[in-house]
Amino acid sequence: xxxxxxxxxxxxxxxxxxxxxxxxxxxxxxxxxxxxxxxxxxxxxxxxxxxxxxxxxxxxxxxxxxxxxxxxxxxxxxxxxxxxxxxxxxxxxxxxxxxxxxxxxxxxxxxxxxxxxxxxxxxxxxxxxxxxxxxxxxxxxxxxxxxxxxxxxxx
Amino acid sequence: xxxxxxxxxxxxxxxxxxxxxxxxxxxxxxxxxxxxxxxxxxxxxxxxxxxxxxxxxxxxxxxxxxxxxxxxxxxxxxxxxxxxxxxxxxxxxxxxxxxxxxxxxxxxxxxxxxxxxxxxxxxxxxxxxxxxxxxxxxxxxxxxxxxxxxxxxxx
DNA sequence: TTGTGTGGTTGCATCATAAAACCATGCGCC
DNA sequence: GGCGCATGGTTTTATGATGCAACCACACAA
Numbered sequence: 001x002x003x004x005x006x007x008x009x010x011x012x013x014x015x016x017x018x019x020x021x022x023x024x025x026x027x028x029x030x031x032x033x034x035x036x037x038x039x040x041x042x043x044x045x046x047x048x049x050x051x052x053x054x055x056x057x058x059x060x061x062x063x064x065x066x067x068x069x070x071x072x073x074x075x076x077x078x079x080x081x082x083x084x085x086x087x088x089x090x091x092x093x094x095x096x097x098x099x100x101x102x103x104x105x106x107x108x109x110x111x112x113x114x115x116x117x118x119x120x121x122x123x124x125x126x127x128x129x130x131x132x133x134x135x136x137x138x139x140x141x142x143x144x145x146x147x148x149x150x151x152x153x154x155x
Numbered sequence: 156x157x158x159x160x161x162x163x164x165x166x167x168x169x170x171x172x173x174x175x176x177x178x179x180x181x182x183x184x185x186x187x188x189x190x191x192x193x194x195x196x197x198x199x200x201x202x203x204x205x206x207x208x209x210x211x212x213x214x215x216x217x218x219x220x221x222x223x224x225x226x227x228x229x230x231x232x233x234x235x236x237x238x239x240x241x242x243x244x245x246x247x248x249x250x251x252x253x254x255x256x257x258x259x260x261x262x263x264x265x266x267x268x269x270x271x272x273x274x275x276x277x278x279x280x281x282x283x284x285x286x287x288x289x290x291x292x293x294x295x296x297x298x299x300x301x302x303x304x305x306x307x308x309x310x
Numbered sequence: 311t312t313g314t315g316t317g318g319t320t321g322c323a324t325c326a327t328a329a330a331a332c333c334a335t336g337c338g339c340c
Numbered sequence: 341g342g343c344g345c346a347t348g349g350t351t352t353t354a355t356g357a358t359g360c361a362a363c364c365a366c367a368c369a370a
Contacts, residue, residue, distance in 0.1 A: 011267030013256035086259040091294045096248040101168035104241040112166030113299040117286035125285045131272035139246045144268040
């Protein structure tokens, strides 16, 4: 197989996420969707991507439960693509990517926008990883444990 | 050009991040590196990926300042690949991907590991986006603003 | 019926990826 | 000091993914 090695059966949750949204376009499509974009043509012109690729990606994300097709909404007879809760759950990933760029990009002056708290107009805080008791955690202060079996092994 | 449309000059920081780490393997390589993997062969066998691709990815990430090559460390005469601060800064992205999978994966029982606080052995908290004053923010409570110009326009 | 706009699908050229073969170096061994 | 083997890659070659352009389908209007 010279296929693009699927991570579908992988036990690592990171690999499993990448299986769904780890390609070039999906995260940008979700970014647009979070801004309220719903129509095929709007995705296409905003992202400047090929229509066939967009078509394939939208369908894949619908299959993954990230998007849903809604029959209409503003009168026109075409369907729309709206985020499911699973799709909206990608938001922290996008924020993490954004903040990584803001912190480490070699040409930060080329970054056009900052993410702000809508109420105050002030930049948001950096995402922080905290322990159950609220302690800030560095990567080294974390570790992986085997997932505990579900009670009754989920019959 | 039928190239894989580069986002290099894009003003969106998310696109810029994806330009560097948005491909199939880079994030998994960084995941391994955060676990302490440093050697070519170890990356290769842990990830089960083709050696040529690994070679290309490692070089690209070195070029991007995510990894550095260290001449040696444990006696053997080969070089190693170690994360830079920029590389370690990817950690929140990986955590966000992991948590997305944990929350929304269709087959969560296939996820093998959970991320825990090393001290207490307890699961870490979900990443949260907060305003400057500490208020929890939903996507809808955020917005984008043009980046303010640097003082003196960085003459 | 023709024309236009939206929402796609199809065809074909090109690029990226993957597997395997090959090459280079270091090292144990005799 | 030549032989085999492990490590760390590079080259070769086949195929899947991507991108552009052209085409098709449907709704609506004149």
